[in-house]
Structures are given as C-alpha cells and as structure tokens.
Amino acid sequence: MSIPQLIITEFVPLAALTSWRIGGTARYLATVRSPAGVAEAIAFADARMLPVWILGGGSNMLISDDGLPGVVIRMRDMHVDIKQNADTAEVHIGAGAPMAGTVRQLVNAGWSGMAWAEGLPGTVGGAVYGNAGCYGGAMADTVQSIDLWRAGCLDTVLPATLGFGYRTSALKRHAVPQLVHGMHVGDILPIVVGATIRLTSADPVQLATELAETAVLRKGKTPQGSSCGSVFKNPAGDSAGRLIEAAGLKGYAVGSAVIAERHANYIINRGGATSADVRALVSHIRAAVAAHSGVTLEPEVQILGEEWPFNA
Numbered sequence: 001m002s003i004p005q006l007i008i009t010e011f012v013p014l015a016a017l018t019s020w021r022i023g024g025t026a027r028y029l030a031t032v033r034s035p036a037g038v039a040e041a042i043a044f045a046d047a048r049m050l051p052v053w054i055l056g057g058g059s060n061m062l063i064s065d066d067g068l069p070g071v072v073i074r075m076r077d078m079h080v081d082i083k084q085n086a087d088t089a090e091v092h093i094g095a096g097a098p099m100a101g102t103v104r105q106l107v108n109a110g111w112s113g114m115a116w117a118e119g120l121p122g123t124v125g126g127a128v129y130g131n132a133g134c135y136g137g138a139m140a141d142t143v144q145s146i147d148l149w150r151a152g153c154l155d156t157v158l159p160a161t162l163g164f165g166y167r168t169s170a171l172k173r174h175a176v177p178q179l180v181h182g183m184h185v186g187d188i189l190p191i192v193v194g195a196t197i198r199l200t201s202a203d204p205v206q207l208a209t210e211l212a213e214t215a216v217l218r219k220g221k222t223p224q225g226s227s228c229g230s231v232f233k234n235p236a237g238d239s240a241g242r243l244i245e246a247a248g249l250k251g252y253a254v255g256s257a258v259i260a261e262r263h264a265n266y267i268i269n270r271g272g273a274t275s276a277d278v279r280a281l282v283s284h285i286r287a288a289v290a291a292h293s294g295v296t297l298e299p300e301v302q303i304l305g306e307e308w309p310f311n312a
C-alpha cells in the first residue's frame with residue numbers, strides 16, 4: 001500500500017510536535033512526504049490565501065500560544081538513499097529525516113563524517129536551515145548539495161549559495177511567514193526538501209566509539225526536561241550560558257519557564273509553560289545580561305506566529 005504524499009488535518013494542537021511542548025493550534029497541518037507533497041501543500045494554502053510555516057522536528061522553535069492561522073507544512077520525507085562507490089558514499093536524505101536516527105543508521109553501516117551530530121534533535125531540513133552544529137561539526141561543512149523547493153520548482157544548490165554562518169543561513173536570516181497568495185513566485189522563500197552528503201568508510205569499531213563518546217558529552221551537558229536546546233547564540237569569544245550564569249539568573253523563572261541549573265542557556269518548560277512565559281523570560285535575560293556584562297544576546301531559537309518583544 002502506498003503512503004500518501006500529503007495529508008491535511010485541521011485544528012491540530014502543535015505543542016506536542018515541538019520539543020518545548022509549547023504552542024497553540026494550527027488551522028491546517030499538512031504532513032508531506034515528498035517534494036510533490038510540498039508543492040501540493042503550497043497550492044492548498046495559495047487557494048485559500050493562507051500563510052505557510054515550515055515545521056521540521058520542532059526542536060528549535062517557539063510557537064505562539066495563539067497558534068498559527070494558516071498552513072503548517074510538516075516535513076516528513078525521511079528517505080535515506082546510499083550510493084556506494086568503493087570507500088565513499090553519496091547519501092541523499094529527505095529533509096524530514098531525523099538527524100540523530102540517520103546518523104546512527106549511517107555509522108552502523110560503517111560510514112564516517114556525521115558522528116558529530118549524534119543525539120542532535122530535529123530533522124535534516126531544520127539542521128540545514130539553522131546550520132546546526134556541535135562537537136566540531138556543522139551542517140554547512142557536511143552537506144555537498146541541498147535540494148530546495150522554490151518558486152514552484154525543485155533546484156539543487158551548493159552550500160556556498162546558502163550564506164551559511166554560525167547557526168544561520170540565508171534562509172534563516174530572511175525568515176518570514178510566507179503568504180503565498182499574490183506573491184511574486186521569486187519572492188517565495190525556499191524550502192529545504194533534501195540534502196546530499198558525502199561520507200567515507202571507516203572502521204566500524206572506531207566509529208561506534210566516536211559515537212559513544214559524543215553521546216556521553218551530550219548527555220553530561222543537557223538538562224533534563226522539555227527545552228529547545230540553546231536559546232541564545234554564543235557571542236563571539238564567549239558563551240551565552242556563562243553570561244547568563246554570571247548575571248545570577250540560574251533558576252530564575254517566569255511562570256513555568258525556568259532557566260536550567262545545569263546549563264543556563266537552556267529554558268525548561270517545567271509543565272504548562274506558555275509562549276508568553278518564554279518571551280517574558282527571554283526579555284528579562286537579555287536585559288539582565290546587557291546590564292551585567294554589556295553584551296546583547298541574540299536568540300538562536302525561531303519564533304513562529306509572533307515576534308520577539310525586542311529588535312532581535
């Protein structure tokens with residue numbers, strides 16, 4: 001039985017689809033499993049003059065308590081195609097593939113080059129969008145090419161064209177909810193639908209050790225509870241966590257959103273936190289850190305359905 005490439009459901013609570021467990025309801029949730037599904041979902045929104053948002057794994061976003069009054073396209077193309085050529089492989093991965101699970105699959109098959117991403121939450125598409133990185137690796141240095149859906153067409157581009165920077169890309173810098181209807185097709189922002197990665201074969205035992213070491217490092221640094229990972233980018237030459245801790249903010253809470261004791265750049269939802277709680281806490285942290293150290297922190301996490309209460 002074939003799996004439908006697009007499923008549209010109405011009035012879908014989004015909190016459970018995010019790692020923060022925060023956010024209201026999507027008017028429509030379009031679950032897509034292929035680029036063709038993306039095109040159909042865009043056409044669906046266009047016909048109803050509704051804005052579009054893209055949802056990957058929901059591990060780096062804060063969704064408004066009021067929800068998203070349009071079409072949320074949830075990327076679920078999770079294919080992983082490995083083309084082996086002697087001791088290298090070209091791997092084509094769907095944008096909805098989970099980073100952590102895909103990395104483990106490739107490492108278990110003896111392929112080296114992605115072990116840095118062991119345990120990284122979210123999807124391949126979300127990782128490209130924000131140039132996710134950790135433990136010596138980053139998406140910008142890992143992908144060979146990126147497949148984009150833009151202006152109604154599929155396009156394959158080189159990483160150099162995506163303006164990658166520290167936890168950012170041209171896609172992220174220009175992010176706006178996309179009102180497709182009436183827009184010039186060239187103005188519709190690209191959607192990542194897949195990526196190709198080149199890997200080399202390596203000793204499986206050594207790879208497994210590398211993976212296990214990364215897992216231990218990550219576990220040691222990650223606070224328990226629902227979060228979006230690091231809320232702020234690290235300023236050049238410093239760490240946002242250190243600055244927040246130095247401002248005496250560990251444990252500080254607004255409503256049910258609290259700054260983690262283990263890692264001050266994490267905000268934990270200790271149960272029932274709202275988007276308003278998190279926005280107020282983010283504002284407080286920025287003001288307190290600026291007053292204490294003169295540094296203005298910039299959020300890493302994306303906000304959907306509203307804006308940060310400051311000029312980010």
Ligand SMILES: Cc1cc2nc3c(=O)[nH]c(=O)nc-3n(C[C@H](O)[C@H](O)[C@H](O)COP(=O)(O)OP(=O)(O)OC[C@H]3O[C@@H](n4cnc5c(N)ncnc54)[C@H](O)[C@@H]3O)c2cc1C
Pocket residue numbers: 019053054055056057058059060061075095120121122123124125126127128129130131132133134167171175190191192193222227228229230302
């Ligand atoms: C516990 C924890 C630890 C973390 N550790 C790290 C870490 O070590 N390093 C790191 O870099 N990040 C880390 N993060 C943050 C997060 O994992 C990454 O930012 C991840 O790449 C986000 O992917 P996602 O699929 O969940 O994106 P989402 O949260 O779903 O989306 C984030 C943004 O990307 C856009 N987007 C998503 N998919 C696409 C697409 N296919 N095309 C176009 N736009 C898209 C969304 O619209 C949104 O604006 C952590 C998060 C958690 C919860």
